[in-house]
Amino acid sequence: MNNKQGDEMYDVAIIGGGPAGLNAALVLGRSRRRVVVIDEELPRNAVTRESHGFLTRDGITPTEFRRIAKEQILKYPSVTFQPDIVKSVTGKDGDFQLQLAGSEVAVQSRKLLFAMGLKDVLPDINGISEVYGTSAFVCPFCDGWELRDKQISVIGLNDLSLHLLKLLSGWTQKLTLLTDGSAVLSPDQRSEIHLHGIPIIEDKIEHIESSQGDVKRIIFHSAPPVECEGIFFSPTLIQSTDIPKKMGCVVSSNGHHVMKIDTDLMGRTNVSGVYAAGDASGVPFQLIAAASSGATTAAAIQLDLLDAEWNSVQER
Template identity: 35%
Template structure:
């Protein structure tokens, strides 16, 4: 280590979303010296409110994260840094040396990867400004607030059929929009039996006042009245650290195309001292409730590792 290196800390938590804050709180209460790296990139900041997190239902996400950071700062063993991690390597003794984007370095015994995922969806006009409001990816998170509106589902194939049929719990006016793709006869029959509409025309834009959605406009100029849109979203690793440190990732799946970090029941990656929690890890669906639980378990596992001295 060089002169600008700092002393050894017990754990660094990369990411200050729900999973990262939960892991850090668990470590703090175990009196472990903990660094939390907050890049301010929480995926749900655009949402009006949190859906389905007990005790925080409908709370604005930014308010939730602010309260979480304030709770952490009550513990003297925790430091929160607004920064990015440029690189990380594992030393011969299984500790980690992490390099901030500023060039500063830290040495830590363990690491929790909780940087979240990038949510990628079709780039059609009118989507971005409505994302997290009337355009959404998770009916369990947003369906209640948008209930009983005529809804569209932007997807195709078996994923689109599944999503459209599932959405019937929140509205009885559902139309699957395939944006130019064609369904099989069997898939068409499934939709018909389920009372779901189908439109396979290419889409030009989505329109409405402000963040509200009113119509899907097709390339032929015609429009369909809808008040909400469920979109098939593909998740990608936001950070390259898992790969560079030797953790294994899953193959993309059909539903979310998630390249998730493989973990065990205690969110260990298989690399000594390396844990992963939240959306970025396997077995964690993209929800705050699941992320909070995974963060707790990863933090507990890291705390036990620190106590054991390995």
């Protein structure tokens, strides 16, 4: 490893500055811990116009959310922000070294928190990236209200199609299931969908027509086009880096196309001194849940640091 090492030993290095990492930084800063937040600044919801469902912040843009969070956290002088990408981590509990993409100087910390979110794998459909986050969404709780009573196409490419249709029926009755010619529906699922009067189009999708992020029509290989005002789908979610796995953390599937870092209820992984919070640890995929798990995990980190410090005091 050719990285030089910085002089400062942080108590905690947090990888990721989304709501999970930011709330952890807030709690740890208030606990008088020296904290560094290293953030690539590419949150999952960066593509959206507004975020919903976070008490006191409903409708805020992702950028404004982070700006306010940083302003409040920086009141605590022991917290530092470093925009960069963590490439690898070496060391062990009490002495981790983080190698960064943009610096020769490794960051050193006693504890490590993975809060680097997840990455959505979009379906391989022409035009989906143009509407993703503006009129194609993944979470009805986040974006269902804005599309209430509208004509929605559900692109169902995996076993969550039926679940997603059922969820969306809370917001609109105007649903169509598109399988892109590939999804397999069991006879029972098919009859359940028919029972609810939801049309199924099984033709291959040619492309999604849109204007300035708003979906207009879905064009098929041979079936007639479908007009719609919104799209929902259940993406595959993968870890944004393989660092946790390389360090020996258990990374497992939640059984629904999501790879998450396994933790206990307080965010501790199986590797001593390593914690995970937010989307990366598979908590319900919402800003407030990520922030909450960041706060809980920060408390666990503070307790573990205090334990070590308390127990290191020898009787004279």
